[in-house]
Amino acid sequence: MKVFFKTYGCQMNINDTEIMSGILLENGFDIVASLQEADVVILNTCVVRQKSQDKYHSELGQLLKFKKQGRLKIIGIAGCGSNLEAEKLLELGADFVIGSRSINEISNILNRAIHGEKIVFLTDTICSVNSDLPRLRSSKHHAWITIIHGCNRFCTYCVVPYTRGREKSRPMDDILREVKKLIQDGVKEITFLGQNVDAYGKDLKDGTNLARLIEQASEFENIKRIWFLTSYPTDITDELIETIAKNPKAAKSFHIPVQSGSNRILKLMNRRYTKEQYLDLVKKIRDKIKDVSISSDIIVGFPTETLEDHNETVEFVKNIEFERLNLAVYSPRDGTVASKYFKDDVDRKEKTRRLNELLELQKQINKRLNEKYLNQCVEVIVEGNTKDGLYYGRDIRNKIVIFSGQNLSLGDAVFVKISRTTAGPLYGEMQKKCGL
Known part of the structure; x- marks a missing residue:
């Protein structure tokens, strides 16, 4: 079965999705990059603000339409919304609800849902996340x-x-x-x-x-x-x-x-x-x-x-x-x-x-x-490319820097001289070494 995750909220939710993806992959499920490919959709939810909660409620409603049309088989809810709303989410149409402290059980819970069981699985203790759990990382560097x-x-x-x-x-x-x-x-x-x-x-x-x-x-x-x-x-x-x-x-x-x-x-x-x-x-x-x-x-x-x-x-x-x-x-x-x-x-x-x-x-x-950055040289770790074919990354102070370069890989550390500043990103040209 093919599983698609949609993740809301903080970096900890991103990390939880990576862990759940790794566990499911290890247990024979395929993790896919789009809703259109999926048999199963799991919303990893955030409730820190009402807007976040409204977003996944709206998404759940749309997924239920897809399921009714036969485009989906299973809808799951994970994350903080599960702990906050639990049974209500089943009533709204989810097939299973798994708490943020229970993610190491995701494979078992999904299998039970596939066999027709409606499940709310919450644990009182915090789950045992450790280095042995598999991860499917979203970044290589x-x-x-x-x-x-x-x-x-x-x-x-x-x-x-x-x-x-x-x-x-x-x-x-x-x-x-x-x-x-x-x-x-x-x-x-x-x-x-x-x-x-x-x-x-x-x-x-x-x-x-x-x-x-x-x-x-x-x-x-x-x-x-x-x-x-x-x-x-x-x-x-x-x-x-x-x-x-x-x-x-x-x-x-x-x-x-x-x-x-x-x-x-x-x-x-x-x-x-x-x-x-x-x-x-x-x-x-x-x-x-x-x-x-x-x-x-x-x-x-x-x-x-x-x-x-x-x-x-x-x-x-x-x-x-x-x-x-x-x-x-x-x-x-x-x-x-x-x-x-x-x-x-x-x-x-x-x-x-x-x-x-x-x-x-x-x-x-x-x-x-x-x-203050203008004409300064900073070390940047490459994170990706812009639509214009430039590279971008961050310096050690978490400043986003966009720059020109060639044949760079994600995770490369390069020197960039800042030539233009804005209220957002900094712009510059790659240098062989700072000070030259």
Whole structure:
């Protein structure tokens, strides 16, 4: 049988799809690249925002039409939506629902569905993802590696602790075995993943932490660059900052969601830090790591957010000058504290106005920061080609660079001199060596 995955949401969902694809491939299923080829479609879902949930609900409705027409045999739902909605998804027409903590059982569940069983399969414990599970990687030169599952933070707007469970770290030796296998397959870049990646190792209580994992992974000669996502401000340690500063393979990039520049809103969000503490952290990182890139997330229009709160966030963004900023309008998520106790009382049009104001501000910041790159030479790892036949990749600060070149392969490390900047990508020409 031919299986097609459609994946929504974060990099951890991408990694989960790679694992499920690998398991199914090993058990005799074919993984196909398009819906038109498929007998089975599995939606790997995200519910972090209402828009994400609406998208897969709409897709499920379309798939049911295809199934009625005989173009599909089985529809499955995986990911965080499964944990949140479970039986409801069967009622809507799915043939099986498998939770985000149960993906190692995907082959068994699909086989049961093929034999006519309607199934909801959720486990209370976090699944045992390890280096022995097969993967069907979407990239030949880069790999996502989940090192910690779940989250213990319980921000009032977030469903993740309820869908992904509590934090559980993988043993370091198992992660390093996975890195070793990846190197044998030609992988040159890795990204360590976690809902709260800086909490890695806390539950193991054996001295394991993210800094030491990065150090150990960097000892593999063929690994060129190591990334990590996503950070929680109060879990970033001095040891991690020192490691990123000193290790030449560690990407000089932190993604640290702040969510608001108002202390009142941060408290309502249960974010457990103040904007002053966040500013101190950013200063510490920038003092230790030359030219470090810091990106963030902000939620616009959280319940009771006043114009004064919003203006505090605007000033905060002006002060920090993030390299990148992901912005989202607040939407209530069933099962969260915010949806239960806080009224979604900021007008939709006002939310949009505030969002657009921050978008325009960040665009100006991006343009100004990117201008500093002009005539600089940076090392870029090739990720692919543009429609115009140019190459693109990222430097060690996570800047996207588009450049001309010939006969390059994915994963090649090249030098590029920046000749043009925009608020988005940088543009340049390949050089034999920086400094020439």
